[in-house]
Structure formats: C-alpha cells, structure tokens
Amino acid sequence: xxxxxxxxxxxxxxxxxxxxxxxxxxxxxxxxxxxxxxxxxxxxxxxxxxxxxxxxxxxxxxxxxxxxxxxxxxxxxxxxxxxxxxxxxx
Amino acid sequence: xxxxxxxxxxxxxxxxxxxxxxxxxxxxxxxxxxxxxxxxxxxxxxxxxxxxxxxxxxxxxxxxxxxxxxxxxxxxxxxxxxxxxxxxxxxxxxxxxxxxxxxxxxxxxxxxxxxxxxxxxxxxxxxxxxxxxxxxxxxxxxxxxxxxxxxxxxxxxxxxxxxxxxxxxxxxxxxxxxxxxxxxxxxxxxxxxxxxxxxxxxxxxxxxxxxxxxxxxxxxxxxxxxxxxxxxxxxxxxxxxxxxxxxxxxxxxxxxxxxxxxxxxxxxxxxxxxxxxxxxxxxxxxxxxxxxxxxxxxxxxxxxxxxxxxxxxxxxxxxxxxxxxxxxxxxxxxxxxxxxxxxxxxxxxxxxxxxxxxxxxxxxxxxxxxxxxxx
Numbered sequence: 001x002x003x004x005x006x007x008x009x010x011x012x013x014x015x016x017x018x019x020x021x022x023x024x025x026x027x028x029x030x031x032x033x034x035x036x037x038x039x040x041x042x043x044x045x046x047x048x049x050x051x052x053x054x055x056x057x058x059x060x061x062x063x064x065x066x067x068x069x070x071x072x073x074x075x076x077x078x079x080x081x082x083x084x085x086x087x088x089x090x
Numbered sequence: 091x092x093x094x095x096x097x098x099x100x101x102x103x104x105x106x107x108x109x110x111x112x113x114x115x116x117x118x119x120x121x122x123x124x125x126x127x128x129x130x131x132x133x134x135x136x137x138x139x140x141x142x143x144x145x146x147x148x149x150x151x152x153x154x155x156x157x158x159x160x161x162x163x164x165x166x167x168x169x170x171x172x173x174x175x176x177x178x179x180x181x182x183x184x185x186x187x188x189x190x191x192x193x194x195x196x197x198x199x200x201x202x203x204x205x206x207x208x209x210x211x212x213x214x215x216x217x218x219x220x221x222x223x224x225x226x227x228x229x230x231x232x233x234x235x236x237x238x239x240x241x242x243x244x245x246x247x248x249x250x251x252x253x254x255x256x257x258x259x260x261x262x263x264x265x266x267x268x269x270x271x272x273x274x275x276x277x278x279x280x281x282x283x284x285x286x287x288x289x290x291x292x293x294x295x296x297x298x299x300x301x302x303x304x305x306x307x308x309x310x311x312x313x314x315x316x317x318x319x320x321x322x323x324x325x326x327x328x329x330x331x332x333x334x335x336x337x338x339x340x341x342x343x344x345x346x347x348x349x350x351x352x353x354x355x356x357x358x359x360x361x362x363x364x365x366x367x368x369x370x371x372x373x374x375x376x377x378x379x380x381x382x383x384x385x386x387x388x389x390x391x392x393x394x395x396x397x398x399x400x401x402x403x404x405x406x407x408x409x410x411x412x413x414x415x416x417x418x419x420x421x422x423x424x425x426x427x428x429x430x431x432x433x434x435x436x437x438x439x440x441x442x443x444x445x446x447x448x449x450x451x452x453x454x455x456x457x458x459x460x461x462x463x464x465x
Binding site: 013020022023029030083085 | 147149151179181206271318
C-alpha cells in the first residue's frame, strides 16, 4: 500500500487531528490511542483535506516554508501515514 | 505517604468516567469492585461537567464513558455533548443493552467519537450464559448500527476458559461485523474475576493455542481490522507496566465521585481515595495522598528497588500484589524475580486441575444480590 500520485489525500474519518493546548502540539486521536506529532508531520496532515494531491502538498509546503527538496521526506511520511490508516485515497 | 514525589507529576491524559455501577448484565469477570452495591450514590450532571472540565484543562484528552452500563444515565447525551465542546476524544464503553438506532444517531450528533461494544462469545448460548442476560442478538444488531452510522467500531471480547475455544469463531464474527478494532482482552483477575478465577483461568496450552490463532489472524486482516491483544500476565515472566505507572497517565472517577489511579484501586487498604465532591481534579492529581502513594520508585522494596527494569514496569500492579501477597508494596507476583511467584503458579495449578478434571466450579455472577452477600 503506497501513495498514488494521481489521487487527492483525505484525512481518515476514523481518526481525529487536533491541536492540544496542554501539550502544545498536534495529536492524532483514535480508539485506545493517541499519536503526538512534530510540527512538520502536522503541517503535512493538515493538507490532507481531500483537495490536495501529493505533489500539491509538496508545493504548498515548499512555498510556505520558502524551501525546496521536501518531496522525499513528505512522500516517506505520507506512506507511513497511509499504512497507519491516518489518511486515505479514494 | 509511601512514595513522595517532589517534582511535578505528568498531567492526566486518559479519563475513565464510570457513570454508574448499574448494569443489566452480570458478567462474572466484571472489573467493578465486589462491594459495588455499597456505593449506590451517583454524581450529578453538574459534578460530572466540572470533572470533565477540570481534567480537560490539565490535559486529559482520551475519555471513556463506562460503568456499569453508562447508558443507564439519563444525561449521557448531555455529557457527551459537553465533552465534545471541551475537545475530548470520547468513547462509549457499553454492553449495547438498550442502545437503539435513534440513540446511536443522537450520540453521534452530540459528538461521540467511538463506541466499544462488548460481546461475550461467538455463540448465542454462551454469550447469554456469561452475560447472565439474553443479549446476543441485540449486540450483533448494535455492532452493525454503530458501523452504519460511521463510528469506528470497536468490538471487545473478554477471553477466559469458557470461551477461549471459540477464538477462530470470535475472529470470524468480528470480521463479519466489520469491526475496525477488535480487543481480545484476556481476563485480568481483579474484582469479580478474582473471585471466579478457578473457573475462568485457561490452561497454558489453551492460552498458547488461542494466541497463535489470534496472531495469525492479525496478519490476515492487517490494514482492515486492528487487533489489540491484551496479554494474560499470569503466563508471562515479567509484570505489566500497570496503568503506565501510578498517577502518570490514567484517572478513573467512580460513580460516587471517588477518584482512583486505576479502576481496581478501591480494593487497596488505607489509600483514603479522595472524592471529586471535596477536591478539584488538580488537587486530587497533584497533591492527594492517594495519587502520590506509588508515584515514582521511592516506595519500592526488593527485588524491585535494585532492579534494572523498574522504570519499564514500575513494579507491576499494586492490586495484584495486594490480592496475592496481602502486601501492596511487594513486587507483582507475576514477576519471575518475585519471591511470591509461587502464588501465581499455585493459582494456575488450581485452575488447571479443575479444568482437566471437568469439575467446574459454578460462576458467581456480578449482581447486587451477590455483592451484598459477599461484602
């Protein structure tokens, strides 16, 4: 199961992505569990909104952080997120 | 105070709200205390809201509405809605008894995140026997409705000697019902399960066979259904890291407002568990004698004290140490380093003898009549 470059990515309806004030970080919540996210992971997941394809996520983040060469890191993370069921592609 | 802790404790992350001890089921492995009938009082809606609000402010985010049967509370939808507004990720831990489609929709609209339905066995006869109530058909229906309305569906099956032979059928049933998560919870022997241990504890061979089947199935359904396998610690050589360490992560509030570091802690002597009617959650978590009792490692004795694994398992479970050794400061008897390990081995041998001879002890079902007679 790997990311399809031609499809947009949605955040899983069976999980919740949320900012935690007490922890000062984003977390993913799901039955019996919680994953704490670092800033870059959270930025990627926030763009998994059903409107962005993988390349568009890369572009948006490279533009936001005024950098380049993020594609590999972002794709690696997206594949992990897909395998964990945090995101999906229809 | 046994364990003092000068540094600030980590804040609670998980809140278990036991809304009521009332339950239409009578499962003989119930984790409620044997003497639950002594505590018929229940917190008011306003008290619960204050508890939710204060715990959330400290950082609690995972919330379980439990019991007894939480559906017996008339204000459940109101509490679910309030929890959602506060930003909790909330879970209804239910027998499914009395859960209608209308209620499932109403709870979803109020912001409930998921529903965990318990099923006692894969066959109607055994399910209804263990539950002490005819519930099998309804539970299957509830599981389908939970799924239909877009909740992650979590099926929980408590495993013990009476149903462990059904492992293949239980797995198949979960898959057929479309469970997103299957919790295979080997019975933990506290409360009513402790009382019924001789009749409930499977033999080592049964455990190993069932675990092999479950692990193989895990691979088969990878990506579709996640299986949580709660290990049977009696057959382990090291204790579980109970509650992720005392007073580090988990906060349980009993129906009458008693605050507990774990849902069994009420059984421990001399803890003087505080009540949310008298103190704020912050005072209870940070300052109470109860929550500081086994925090950190200062309370430990040998062999825990000098053990290089003490930060891994925190000495194991205090309730298990008390139930078996009569001493809540001692090492969890499950541990191979514990001088009390023989007590676990004796319990295993006793249950095994009964299992192999076929002379089953009758189960003591969890109900108010038995609770009053026993305590």
